[in-house]
Amino acid sequence: MTTTPETTDPSGSSGTSLAAADFANDRASASLGEAFRDWRDRIRGGDMGALPAVLGLIVLAIVFSILRPQTFTSELNIANLLTQAASISVLAMGLIPVLLLGDIDLSAGVAGGMSAGFTAVAIDRSGQHWTLAVLIGLAVGALVGLVIGLLVSRLGIPSFVVTLAFFLGLQGVTLRLIGMGGTVPVRDEVLRAITIKSMPVLAGWIVVVGLLAAYGALMVVRQRRLAQRNLQRPPNALLAVKFASLAVIVLAFTAVLSQNRSRSAALEIAGIPYAVFIVIALLVFWTFVFGRTAYGRHMYAIGGNREAARRAGINVTRLRISAFVICSMMAAISGIISSSYTGSVAPGSGGGNTLLYAVGAAVIGGTSLFGGKGLIRDGVIGGLVIATIDNGLGLLNQAAYINYIITGSVLLLAASVDAISRRRRSATGT
């Protein structure tokens, strides 16, 4: 090594951080321009994050607004779209831990349908209170996840095969539970309210503004602490731009949803559907778990290099089981939201394209099918894309076959983007 002369701290504040001074190229803070260039380099290097999903969402919104100007942008349809997106997003958020490990859960959709079936049966046939019924549904989901997890991580069967078997088997359980050709109605007022009722307008505004304020405050506090210890941080301006754009979008939606969207003069429907708040709560909770706890860090590590994680003392077996438990429990929540929307649980609930939609949502949002890469928010962003496609195509009144082909193509497109960006990442090493 050439003996480099002692590097002088460019900022001139020598005493502040001896450690930082030794890093000739390691800058703690960057300007907005530098941050933009870094971001552009990452995109070119194949790390696109949520960019394709956000662009897709904008394009879809424009296309459907042009094709169906009256209906697509109506308040009623926007509320409807968000409610549709809720169950997809919840299922997709649940799938992300499994995808992070490089596994897949093909049974999540029907596990959700089955859990919702248990919840509905507990209320409708046994007269249980909705809280107990929901707990039963969640417990059923957790049990399914536990069994899948044990089979995958202890016995070593590929998750693809285990969950394909469960995909078939669980549909049988649901059929036995509900009975051939029958449906179980969901009449419980609280469960129905998740999707058909909205938070009162004033309360909605208070919650939304409160959440935004809390998020902003958290950003400021974190940035201050990083700056105090002169650690690496994004430029203030970038955070401000990010926060401002998020606030504008959220407030605009709140304003739209606060309008009366009822079609009859006698009834007023306004406010944000409760389902949206469930999605937000789950998003915040899991983002915290996967972004800020050792557990979450270990999940990423296993997805990146299982052997390295094992040598670092991480209990890979237990964490893999936990991923499947999380997935099936989130599937149960998704199933209950879905049953609240349709008002009943049928033997086919959660079957069909439910799982495909959720996997598509996660992948479109930027989660990799190869493991190790993905954020919880991907499920929500991707869920919005999928729901927009589903909703928009419904408004266009196309034949069913076209909807299938288009949705399948979108999933394939997202998977291709994932595979190509992975190749670029390994080529450029970002």
Add this chain to the structure above:
Amino acid sequence: MTDPLLELRSVNKSFGPVQVLHDVDFRVYPGQVTALVGDNGAGKSTLVKTIAGIYRADSGDFAFDGKPVTIHSPKEAADLGIEVVYQDLALCDNLDIVQNMFLGREATSGGVVLDELTMEERARTTLASLSVRTVKSVRQSVASLSGGQRQTVAIAKAVLWNSRVVLLDEPTAALGVAQTRQVLDLVRRLADAGLGVVLISHNMVDVLEVSDRITALYLGRVAADLPAKESNLSQIVELITAGRSGDIGIPAATAAESA
């Protein structure tokens, strides 16, 4: 000469009917680089894994800091301050440098939330203390690092925990000339900082240059344990390939017995 930091006396290890280590004596001194050389199958990896607690020796004594110890698990080794940097490095490409260095031993505040601030600071300090200047940012992902930088991160990860003995398994095997240079300098600095460093390498030029002592293994036996200054290239090659060189080494009869 100072007392050895880690001392193994007549360690034996067999896998079924195959005896891999025969009465191996091995010493690691603080502030010195001890090179462990030997041909493929000589027992280098087995010896390292025995020290790391992955294998358990069939017989033999271990002493750390002059006190007798037992090492039955990787955790016991780590608790003594023994860290191993394996050839395949065991880094997660999708995590950044700080996250890799603290993997499995994350600092938390309140036991739940990750303390990123402390981790980043400590990672920076450790890298700086090793005079690592080639890394663009401690927050860049390991996938974007060169082979030498990855090796550096793996070594920094090992010394982060106030370790006292660091075993490096072929740290320069896959590196180019300039990167090999960097890593060898780093190995030297570790020893200068007072650590006991064990370097396993097939590159005799590197070994002669950077190490203080050389221990040569031949078919599971120690052929020689000699100061690097008193040695030369052809002598070491003879010790590795034939088990003896001139007056030193294993008597031909013993060597033939284990062959």
